[in-house]
Amino acid sequence: DADVTQTPRNRITKTGKRIMLECSQTKGHDRMYWYRQDPGLGLRLIYYSFDVKDINKGEISDGYSVSRQAQAKFSLSLESAIPNQTALYFCATSDNGQKNIQYFGAGTRLSVL
Amino acid sequence: DQQVKQNSPSLSVQEGRISILNCDYTNSMFDYFLWYKKYPAEGPTFLISISSIKDKNEDGRFTVFLNKSAKHLSLHIVPSQPGDSAVYFCAASALGYGGSQGNLIFGKGTKLSVKP
Numbered sequence: 595d596a597d598v599t600q601t602p603r604n605r606i607t608k609t610g611k612r613i614m615l616e617c618s619q620t621k622g623h624d625r626m627y628w629y630r631q632d633p634g635l636g637l638r639l640i641y642y643s644f645d646v647k648d649i650n651k652g653e654i655s656d657g658y659s660v661s662r663q664a665q666a667k668f669s670l671s672l673e674s675a676i677p678n679q680t681a682l683y684f685c686a687t688s689d690n691g692q693k694n695i696q697y698f699g700a701g702t703r704l705s706v707l
Numbered sequence: 708d709q710q711v712k713q714n715s716p717s718l719s720v721q722e723g724r725i726s727i728l729n730c731d732y733t734n735s736m737f738d739y740f741l742w743y744k745k746y747p748a749e750g751p752t753f754l755i756s757i758s759s760i761k762d763k764n765e766d767g768r769f770t771v772f773l774n775k776s777a778k779h780l781s782l783h784i785v786p787s788q789p790g791d792s793a794v795y796f797c798a799a800s801a802l803g804y805g806g807s808q809g810n811l812i813f814g815k816g817t818k819l820s821v822k823p
Binding site for chain 1: 713716739741743748749750751752753756796800802807809810811813814815816
């Protein structure tokens, strides 16, 4: 089983719908992240959480919200999806060590029509 | 403004030859650099890293070089193999400053194609 699991892997939704992407990890890491990848734009940070009680906005948080339900679970919500949120979404985890090596899930491909 | 730049969107190399992927950065606070590899339909996977106190780090066929004065790093793959064909992301962080400064800033990626 993967250390960082994202569900669903693919999702097609309509404009205005609420959608939740889920991430769970078995690495025992405190830190979790949500990124978005668009063609030609690399990975951009949406939200991050250093522990269960800590939630922080990243570079592109507008239109998104998150919930850290437990150390192992970090979900990303689009309250009212819009077409320009069509992208590949990645969850990642890291420990609190000196090297911020992040471990990524396989991604969720989201299409908003 | 991009703090981490990978100016070559793609690179094609013959099998057995050297692949050199380049990355430039602008933030002098960055003190830790990483390379990730990404295959289609998979998440990025960590490949190799280097701290700013070093100028070279080697792991098998992969070597990363850091030139702090030029704010430039490069990833060398020798010899290149068809299985190395992937998108490579350069990432940087200001680990020594703690907190959110340690978050990774990614470049846009370079797609490497290694031809048999």
